[in-house]
């Protein structure tokens with residue numbers, strides 16, 4: 001069954017992996033029918049700039065400005081600012097490209113002038129002629145803190161970029177989440193009566209998806225919705241497609257498998273996630289995932305080309321129509 005043109009879809013995305021599927025969905029759905037909610041737990045202030053890496057990765061991807069080699073930042077970057085900072089003895093571990101800094105300067109100015117992160121993101125999308133809605137999970141400050149075996153509590157970008165994910169993790173805290181409210185565009189998408197599919201993109205379940213789903217009010221809204229909630233595994237053949245998800249799983253004492261990702265969603269959000277998408281390489285896990293109570297499809301989830309992104313988007317949307 002194919003996804004009805006009257007229905008709407010909400011995608012939940014972290015950075016690079018999530019943005020690939022978000023782009024596929026943007027090619028398959030009319031602008032009014034897709035909202036993409038980005039994780040903001042990775043956001044931080046660095047060198048005086050307010051940086052929102054996951055929103056920017058999705059935004060640059062939708063505008064076809066993304067750096068295809070790095071996965072984050074803009075295509076055709078130069079690094080004069082960073083070199084100058086380094087020369088003056090400043091912090092250069094977080095690589096801010098000259099073009100990318102334009103985004104951070106304007107965002108920082110607009111936030112200081114009293115605009116919300118939602119307003120800034122919507123303004124940027126207009127400037128870049130992005131037709132689909134991209135919204136933060138919240139306009140309130142939420143910061144992912146990584147707890148480590150050595151006892152340190154690291155701000156996310158210190159763990160991820162500065163320390164290159166080396167510290168062994170023991171858990172994650174989303175500081176500020178209890179006081180956070182879903183951003184207006186996020187809640188509007190959740191309560192939209194035409195919402196038929198919520199797609200959890202193949203992003204890191206612990207540090208990209210959990211912060212979004214744990215914003216107070218999100219689970220209640222999902223509970224009241226008739227939409228099919230479908231997660232796409234970011235683990236394929238025992239490896240993370242990008243980033244430290246598999247390493248984190250090992251350190252948290254979990255098997256490094258797509259099945260363990262499905263278990264994570266099934267136990268963290270009982271009854272709330274209805275479907276799971278496995279890659280062809282993990283076909284053998286299908287029965288075990290289904291025994292968790294999740295309907296399952298097996299398809300190619302490794303997105304190399306634009307066609308791969310669109311094919312996966314189509315498969316996931318069709319799957320959502322079958323399980324509602």
Ligand code: FO1
Pocket residue numbers: 014015016042051052053054056057072073093094095096097100157160161208
């Ligand atoms: N990731 C890196 O691995 N190294 C960097 O120097 C880096 C800089 C950077 C600058 C702007 C931006 O929007 C993202 C950037 N990222 C960098 C990516 C980012 O830290 C992560 O991909 C996400 O936070 C995880 O989704």
